[in-house]
Amino acid sequence: MDNVQGKLIIIGGAVDKGSFTEGTYDLNVANNLNFFETGILKRIIKESKYQENSRIEVITTASIIPLEVGAEYVKAFEYLNAKNVGLLHIGRREQTTDPDVLKRIQAADVVMFTGGDQLRLTSILGGTKLHDIILDKYQNEEFIYAGTSAGAAAASNNMIYQGSSQEALLKGEVKITSGLSLIQNVIIDTHFVQRGRMGRLFQAVVGNPRILGIGLGEDTGLLITNDSNMEAIGSGLVILVDGRSIMDTNLTQVELGKPISINNMIVHVMSMFDTYDLKNHKMEIHNSQYFSALDIPVELNDNSIEGLE
Template sequence: MNCGELLIIGGAEDKCLEGEVLNKFVELAIRAKGGIGILPTASEIPEEVSKEYIRIFRDLGVSKVEVIKLNSRKDAEEQAICEQLASFSAIFITGGNQSRLSELIGQSKFHNTLSKAWHNGMVLAGTSAGASIMGKQMIVAADTMLNDDKLKVEIGKGFGFLDGLLIDQHFSQRGRFDRLLSAIAENKEIIGIGIDENTAILVKDGQFEVFGQHQVLVLDGSKSDYINITSSENGSEELTLSGFQLHTLTRGYRFDLHTRKLLMKKGIQS
C-alpha cells in the first residue's frame, strides 16, 4: 500500500490566495486528480466553518469541493456517507473539538473507510482539532486549576493514522509546552510534536517537512535516563526529568521520525 500524504496544521492557517499551508494542500489534492471533501464534524458551527474553506479552495482552483455532513454516530455508520469518500482525492478535517471527532467517528464504518482510503493514497489534512486526531493517541484536555496551578492532562484515542506520535496544536500561541511535556513523561516512547499556528508538517514515508510561518517543536524522551513524577500537597504533578531531547524546526526543515533526527533543509544534503 502507498499511504497518502498527511498535512497536519497547527490551526489558524491563512485563508487567502497567498497562504502557504492551504496552497500546499490544494497542490497535493490537484496532483492526486480529484476533489476535496471537507469534514467539519469537530465544529459546533459546521456550516459556517465549511463556507470559509469552500471559498478559499475554489479560489485556489479546485472545481469540486463538497462537505461531508456527518453530525452523529448514526451518520458515521451510513453506507452512503462512506461511499461519498470514493469521489475525493483529499479530505480536510476542520478544527473544533477533537473529542467530537473521536466520539462520533472513532472506530465507525466511516473511520474504517477513511483509513482504507488513506492507505490507498488519499491525501488527508487536519487543522487544530483535525491535527490532534491524526495520531493513535491525542490530548483531549489539559486543565490548570486557578488556585493551585495543578495541571491535569487527559489522553484519548485518535484516528491512528500516525502511531507513536502525540500532536498538539496552537502550540506556542497558547503556551502548551508544559502539557505536552507532561503527556510525554507518562510514555517516553511517544514523540511529542507541537505545531504553531499557520504552520504545518507534511508527513510522508516516515519523515516530515515544515511549511508555514512559525515553528514546530519535537519532544523526544526515548533516551531519557531519569523521570520522576511526584504529587505535591496541593495535588499537582511535579516533574524531574533528565535526558529529554528537544528539536525546533522552521520552514523548509525536515525530520526523520524513524531515526528521530533533524535533517537539513530541502535541497541540501543531510
C-alpha cells in the same frame, strides 16, 4: 504501518472554532483562514492526486459552528482554483452509515477535517465504517488526510483532548485518549507556541517516552509521507519533543496536582522546509549555516597556537 501510500498533512490551526477545552469561540472565521491562501491549503492541493481537479471533502464534525466554518474552507479552496470541493456536516454517529456519505468518502482524494473539539471528532467517527474507509485509503491509496487544530490532534493513535497551558506540568492536568490512529508513536498538540503548550507536550511524552511529541504552531504544519518523512510547511514553528533519552523523573512519586521534574529531555525546533525522519529520529535543517562547511577539513597550525602564548 508499513508501505503507507497516503499522505498526512497536520496543521496547527489559527484560532479555535469551538473547543470546550479553551472556552473562547471566535466566530470571525474568514479572517482566520487568510494564512491558508498563501501556503498550506495550496500545498494540500499540490500534493493531492489530481491537484486542482482532486475531489476534496471538507468535514466539520469537530466544530460547533459547522455551517460557517465549512463555508469558509470551501471558499478558500475554490479561491485556490480547486474545482471539486464538497462539504460534509457529520454531527451524529448514525450519519456515518449513510450510503451517500460513505460513497463520497470512498471517492475522495482528500479529506480535510476542520478545527473544534477533537474529542467530539473521535467520539463521533471512531470505530465507524467511515473511519475504516479513511484508514484503508490512507494505507493503500494516493490519498491525503488533512486536519487543522482538532483535525490534526486527532490524527495520531494517542490524543491530547484537555489540559490547561498554565498548569500542564502538574501531574494529572493533561488528559489523553485514543485518536483516529492514522500515525503511530506520536502525539500532536496544536496552537502550540501561541498558547504556551510546551508543558502539555512534556507531560504527554514523559508518561511514555517512546512517543514523539509534535507541537504545531499556528500557520504551521507537517507534511508526512511514507508514514515517517516529515517536512515543516507554513510560516511558523514545529516543536519536536523526544523523550527517549530521559534519565530521570519524579512522575510516579508525586501526587496528583504536584509539579513534574524531567531530566534530559531533547527538544528540536523545525521551520519551513526542515525535515525529520521519524524512523531514524534524524532532523535536517534546510538552510543550515554549516552546510557549506561540511566538506571542508579542519586544519590546525601548531605554529599559530604557539604564537598565542
